Amino acid sequence: MKNKKQNNLAVNFSGSKILITGGAGFIGSNLIKMLLAATENISITIVDNLLSAEKINVPQNKSVNFIEGSIADDKILRQLDDRYDYVFHLATFHGNQNSIFDPLADHDNNTLTTLKLYERLKNFKKLKKVVYASAGCSVAKKTYGPASATHEDAPVEINQDSPYSISKIIGEFYSTYYFKQHSLPTVRARFQNVYGLGEILGAGKWRGTAATVWRNVIPTFIYKALKGEPLPLQNHGRASRDFIYVNDICRGLLACALKGKHGDVYNLASGHETTIRQLAILINQITGNTAGFELLPKRSWDHSGRRFGSTTKAKQELDFVAQIRLPAGLKLTVDWTKNSLKLIESNINKHQKKIGNK
Numbered sequence: 001m002k003n004k005k006q007n008n009l010a011v012n013f014s015g016s017k018i019l020i021t022g023g024a025g026f027i028g029s030n031l032i033k034m035l036l037a038a039t040e041n042i043s044i045t046i047v048d049n050l051l052s053a054e055k056i057n058v059p060q061n062k063s064v065n066f067i068e069g070s071i072a073d074d075k076i077l078r079q080l081d082d083r084y085d086y087v088f089h090l091a092t093f094h095g096n097q098n099s100i101f102d103p104l105a106d107h108d109n110n111t112l113t114t115l116k117l118y119e120r121l122k123n124f125k126k127l128k129k130v131v132y133a134s135a136g137c138s139v140a141k142k143t144y145g146p147a148s149a150t151h152e153d154a155p156v157e158i159n160q161d162s163p164y165s166i167s168k169i170i171g172e173f174y175s176t177y178y179f180k181q182h183s184l185p186t187v188r189a190r191f192q193n194v195y196g197l198g199e200i201l202g203a204g205k206w207r208g209t210a211a212t213v214w215r216n217v218i219p220t221f222i223y224k225a226l227k228g229e230p231l232p233l234q235n236h237g238r239a240s241r242d243f244i245y246v247n248d249i250c251r252g253l254l255a256c257a258l259k260g261k262h263g264d265v266y267n268l269a270s271g272h273e274t275t276i277r278q279l280a281i282l283i284n285q286i287t288g289n290t291a292g293f294e295l296l297p298k299r300s301w302d303h304s305g306r307r308f309g310s311t312t313k314a315k316q317e318l319d320f321v322a323q324i325r326l327p328a329g330l331k332l333t334v335d336w337t338k339n340s341l342k343l344i345e346s347n348i349n350k351h352q353k354k355i356g357n358k
Helices: 002-007 009-013 026-038 074-079 096-101 103-121 163-182 217-226 246-259 276-287 312-318 326-339 341-349 352-356
Strands: 017-021 043-048 064-068 086-089 129-135 186-191 193-195 231-234 243-245 265-268 293-296
Touching (some): 009 246, 026 043, 074 103, 086 103, 086 246, 096 163, 103 163, 129 246, 163 186, 186 246, 193 217, 193 326, 217 231, 217 276, 217 326, 231 276, 243 246, 243 326, 246 265, 246 312, 265 312, 276 326, 326 341, 341 352
Parallel strands (some): 017 043, 043 064, 129 186, 186 265, 193 243
């Protein structure tokens, strides 16, 4: 009964008008598909500059209006009027390594976007909830020792690993400020490491580093494993993460919109710690890859060693529990990757010459 209840969250948005920034991205497009599959008479506006996404992810549906461009663009902001019931602010400059290479681009596509969006929304009267996508790395303790679950009230460290983690926590500061100052009904959703169907390696435009292509660890590992290549393990794969399947993160976002307290923050996490080495072993087993590992030195910038998120508050206040365990989610993602190799490789190949120079 509880699982059925969680899966039916999207039906509560029937008749709603929804704005999704970054809606052509991996998470945004899955959220839209979930809403369209379960709701009637819904209106969804997407704003996405396709910096790290592909237009193919935008559902072709009469209920969806796609606006190509940045949410920081004044012309686009002027198109948004006081008709929206919910806003999901998912637009981001993906991710840590790209932000280190180009901090100004990170500022323009993370910090400035949030500030300008909130300035536009602050006097809207119909809004029920503005859900801001934050990042667990911004508050996780920087340690390679034994990890304990990161709670929502964890202190924010001044010492951050990247402009990306800095801009994400600044977005949280603005979310709480605009709630207190202007009663903007913000809720902060702190993501752990999201994976699953629809994450296209190389999607979007070149952003200066090979991380444009080799973005998150799971799609990279799965692609390389399917190609029979050794999986690269920085620092022997000692780091750990909390991996959460994309359908679970979408349900978590919907739960934040329906039940989250204004001005508050919730972890969207599985609550399970998995080392990168354990992940690599599991992916090699699922794909039948016998190439093993490539042991690499520790990344100089990365001090966020072992971490996972506490699920207690989200369970108690949102009735949210992640349902898809990692082995099952990986199998689904491997199958999707096998069926999407042509699409993935076309996006990898458009950056191939530049990757070779990095």
